[in-house]
Amino acid sequence: MKIMFVGDVVGHNGRKAFQKYTPKLRAERGIDVVVVNGENSAAGKGFTRKSLDELYQGGADIVTSGNHVWDKKDVLEFIDQEPFLIRPANYPGEAPGKGWCVYPFKAKNIGVMNLSGRAFMPPLDDPFQKVEELLREMEKECDLIFLDFHAETTSEKIAMGWQLDGRITGMVGTHTHVQTADACILPQGTAYITDLGMTGPWKSVLGVQTDKILYRMQTCRPVRFETAEGPSVYSAVIMTIDDATNRATDIERIYLREEEDGIGL
Template sequence: MRILFLGDVVGNLGVDMVDQYLPKLKHDFKPQVTIVNGENSTPVGRGISYKIYKQLMNDGADVITLGNHAWNNEEIYDFIDDSKNLVRPLNYPGKDVPGSGYTVINVNGKKLAVINLQGRIFIDPIDDPFQKIDELLNKIEKEVDYVFVDFHAETTSEKKAMGLFLTGRASAVVGTHTHVQTNDNQILNNQTAYITDVGMCGPFNSVLGMKYDSIIHRFLTQRPTRFEVQNEGDQILSGCLIDLRDDGTARSIKTILIDPSHPYNR
C-alpha cells in the first residue's frame, strides 16, 4: 500500500497549494490513500471550515486529520459528527467529545486505521496519548491490516518516543504541528515508517505560516503581538510518501518538498 501524506495546511495559500499540486502528486505517485492535515486551513490559520473540508476532499484527500486547533472554528461542531473521514485527536478528555479520534477505511480489500493524536509537552495538556493509543490498538489491531498515526506534537523527544513506542504496532508514525520538515525520515526496526515532522503547506516567506514582521517584533520587545497568516507571496508544500508491505510493515518513507528552491519537475 502506498500512502501520500501532506502536512499542516495553513491559510489560503496552503489550500491553494493543495488544490494546485495534490491532483498532480496523485497522478504521478499513484497512492492508494491520501491523508492531509487540515487543522490550520481557515484563512486565519486556526481550525477548518466545512467549505475547506469539502474542497480538500474534492482535491483528492481520503482522510483529513486535525490537531490542537481542531475546535478553533466553531463551525466544526456542525459537521464533524457527520464527517467520518475528518479525524480529531483521539486523546481529548471526556466521554462526549464530538467526532472521532480515528477512522478505518477499506483499500482494495485491506483495512487501514488512520489515527490522530496530540502531544502534551508545550501544548494543551490533554489526556495521555501513549495510554490512549495503547488502549485503541488493543481494541482494533487484530481487525485492521495497517495503522497510520498523525502525531500532532511540539517536541522532537515526544514524537520520537511515540514512534519507538509504536514500533511494530503502527505501520507509520508521522509528526505534524511544528511546520518545518525534518530530515530524519526512517524505518524504525525495519517495521514502522517515521518522521519527526512532515512540514506544512502554505506561505513560504513566513514564520510557520504567520507574517514575520509581527513575530520579529514580539521577539524584540517581548510584548504581546497579534499573529496573522501570511496570505500572499511564495508558497510551500511539504509531505511524504510511504510504501507499506502486505504484512503491515513499512518498506520506505520519502519526503516531498515543493517551494521556490525545490520546484516540482516530475
C-alpha cells in the first residue's frame, strides 16, 4: 500500500496545484490513499465549503488541519458532518468536529489523528499526553495509525516522533510550510518527516505576498496579509506500507516547483 501526505495547501493557487498534481502522482506512483493538510486552503486561513470540496475533487481522501481550522466561521456549518475532515484532538473541552478518523481501504482500517503543538502556538492540552489517550482508542479499530502533528518547532515534532516510534505506522509534521530533508524510517519502524512543506505559491513568504511580510518585518506595524499569486510548489511524502505487517518500508519526499510556464521541475 502507498499513502501520500500532502503539505499545507495555501489559498486558491495551492488548491489548483493540488488538483493538478495529485491525480497525476496518484496514477503514476500507484497511490492508494491521499491525506492533505487543508487548514490554509481558503484564502490562506481556514476552510470554506468550496475550498474543502476542491480538495476532495482533487483527490483528497482525508483532510487534516491545525491552528487555523476555525478562522472561517463557515467550517462550523459542516465540520460535524464531515467523516474525513479532522482538527487537532487536543483542543480543550467539547470542540466541534473530531480529532481522528478511520478510513476503510480494502481490508484495512486506516486511522489518522491530528494534534497541535504548544511551543509558540495556542495553549491547547498537552499533545504528548493526548496522543496516549488517542492510541488506546485507535488501536481497537485501526490496522494502521498515522499522525499529522501541526507544530511550530522542529524539536517538539522530533520529540513526538521518538515517543511514537514503533507504535504508529507514520508521522508527518505540518505548519511551518518548509519541507525538511529528514524523511526516514525511525529505528523501531515508524515513517517520519519533521515537516511536509507547503503546496501553494512559492514566490511568497510561506504563501503570503512578500511585500506584506517585508512591510511588517521592517516597520513592526500591522498589515493585512494577502495570499500570493503565481507558480506553485507541491510538497508531499509517499509512504510505502507492507500489507502483511502494516509497517512502513519506505518514505520518499516529493517536491515539485513550477516556473512561470507552469512546468513542474
